[in-house]
Amino acid sequence: MAIIKHLLLPLLMICCLLEFEVARAASDLPRHTPSVPEQTLSLPALQPSAG
Known part of the structure; x- marks a missing residue:
């Protein structure tokens, strides 16, 4: 629980x-940004830590 x-x-x-x-x-x-019709938000993938 802790x-x-x-x-x-x-x-x-x-x-x-x-x-x-x-x-x-x-x-x-x-x-x-109304002039950009298809702007996607890209985030780096989270990698699990070994700790």
């Missing part, structure tokens, strides 16, 4: 915040 509380919960919060920021940035794209 592992979930101290490691996974902060990681989950960080992932949720990052997803929120990416979604907000993606929704802002059409307003700021």
Whole structure:
């Protein structure tokens, strides 16, 4: 239980915040760049750590 509380919960919060920021940035794209019809948001793939 301590592992979930101290490691996974902060990681989950960080992932949720990052997803929120990416979604907000993606929704802002059409307003700021109307001349680019198909602009995709590319993120580097997350690689699992060995730790």
